[in-house]
Amino acid sequence: MKVFVSSLVALAAFGGAAAAEAPKPVQKVEARFEPAAARPGEVVTLKIDVKLDAGWHTYPTVQKEKAARSYVNKITFPTEGPIIFVGSVIDPPDAKSKAEADIEELIYYPGGGTWERKAVVSPKATAGENTVKVKFRLSVCDKNVCLPPETLELEAKLKVSGSPVAVDLKYKDEVEKALGGK
Amino acid sequence: MTKITSLALVTLISALALAAPPDKAGQPPPSDPALKADIKAAGELTWSGDLASALKLAADKKQPIFIDFTGVTCTNCKINEKNVFARPEVKDLLGKYVRVQLYADTVPAEFYKNDPGEEKRDKDAEVNLEFMRKQFDKEQLPLYVIVRPAEQNSFTTVGVYDEGRINKVDAFIAFLKKPLANGRE
Numbered sequence: 001m002k003v004f005v006s007s008l009v010a011l012a013a014f015g016g017a018a019a020a021e022a023p024k025p026v027q028k029v030e031a032r033f034e035p036a037a038a039r040p041g042e043v044v045t046l047k048i049d050v051k052l053d054a055g056w057h058t059y060p061t062v063q064k065e066k067a068a069r070s071y072v073n074k075i076t077f078p079t080e081g082p083i084i085f086v087g088s089v090i091d092p093p094d095a096k097s098k099a100e101a102d103i104e105e106l107i108y109y110p111g112g113g114t115w116e117r118k119a120v121v122s123p124k125a126t127a128g129e130n131t132v133k134v135k136f137r138l139s140v141c142d143k144n145v146c147l148p149p150e151t152l153e154l155e156a157k158l159k160v161s162g163s164p165v166a167v168d169l170k171y172k173d174e175v176e177k178a179l180g181g182k
Numbered sequence: 183m184t185k186i187t188s189l190a191l192v193t194l195i196s197a198l199a200l201a202a203p204p205d206k207a208g209q210p211p212p213s214d215p216a217l218k219a220d221i222k223a224a225g226e227l228t229w230s231g232d233l234a235s236a237l238k239l240a241a242d243k244k245q246p247i248f249i250d251f252t253g254v255t256c257t258n259c260k261i262n263e264k265n266v267f268a269r270p271e272v273k274d275l276l277g278k279y280v281r282v283q284l285y286a287d288t289v290p291a292e293f294y295k296n297d298p299g300e301e302k303r304d305k306d307a308e309v310n311l312e313f314m315r316k317q318f319d320k321e322q323l324p325l326y327v328i329v330r331p332a333e334q335n336s337f338t339t340v341g342v343y344d345e346g347r348i349n350k351v352d353a354f355i356a357f358l359k360k361p362l363a364n365g366r367e
Binding site: 022023059070071072100101102106139141143144145146147148149 | 253254255256257258259260261264265286287307311320321322323324345346347349
């Protein structure tokens with residue numbers, strides 16, 4: 001019996017030491033443009049794919065409820081360069097929500113999702129391969145713990161080629177502003 | 183061995199694993215004069231964001247220190263702070279500690295005398311996160327640690343509670359009670 005108890009206590013102590021390693025639930029975070037090639041003036045979409053282990057979840061970039069506003073991911077886009085980001089970030093469509101503490105509707109994404117933002121290839125862009133860097137501050141939790149959010153630097157490649165096209169009227173003002181015209 | 187004995191053993195081992203005291207001495211991050219002495223939060227108890235200053239206070243008051251590693255982005259932390267810390271028994275026990283909240287993502291503006299801006303608040307949180315990693319070999323939120331002040335503004339670790347979201351409130355209460363029962367508070 002004593003041996004059994006000692007073994008169990010030793011096992012518990014060893015288990016405690018092993019638990020010192022931080023969980024690594026993030027399987028993938030990748031950024032890509034769709035399409036991967038475009039002409040100056042064309043609209044493309046930056047897509048950021050996040051895949052988490054089962055049991056882990058992450059958050060949108062905007063929560064609906066004020067009490068939940070800090071439970072978000074944050075994406076920082078470049079404000080200069082040949083790719084002009086327009087409009088707002090589009091959070092993944094398959095959101096779930098639950099009541100937590102004093103929050104009536106906490107929006108979350110089990111397993112991850114794909115975040116999107118439109119961009120316009122600058123009409124002044126020259127032909128060639130471009131690498132765009134975005135920062136993604138990713139918050140992940142499971143049912144018991146959260147990990148300190150990590151800021152990931154992601155790169156997406158976009159090939160610019162062909163003759164320029166007229167900028168979509170929907171984004172014309174934002175593009176002109178980015179180019180210093182407004 | 184009866185089933186009851188087995189159950190008791192498993193419970194004991196589970197409690198040991200949750201609150202294993204690393205018995206490790208350490209130094210706090212440097213004191214930051216930009217931080218307020220304390221603020222009201224989490225169950226209406228006062229909390230400091232400055233462990234170095236809290237160590238001096240704890241030495242004067244001869245009290246242990248309860249460190250709440252938390253985060254503004256951490257739902258499980260807020261659930262504990264709202265649902266568990268506010269329980270009368272837990273609140274009474276926490277009241278017997280000098281209390282410190284170390285944010286590991288961004289330090290909220292209300293912890294400062296004047297908001298120093300997001301960049302400094304993020305950097306201060308990085309210092310807290312690095313302190314958690316190096317001193318306690320953990321990288322998770324929430325994490326609860328009890329320390330005692332030692333000589334030259336250092337501390338000794340009394341216990342670490344790493345359940346995360348507190349599902350076993352009795353185990354957390356036992357974790358808080360144990361250092362106080364030693365008659366050194």
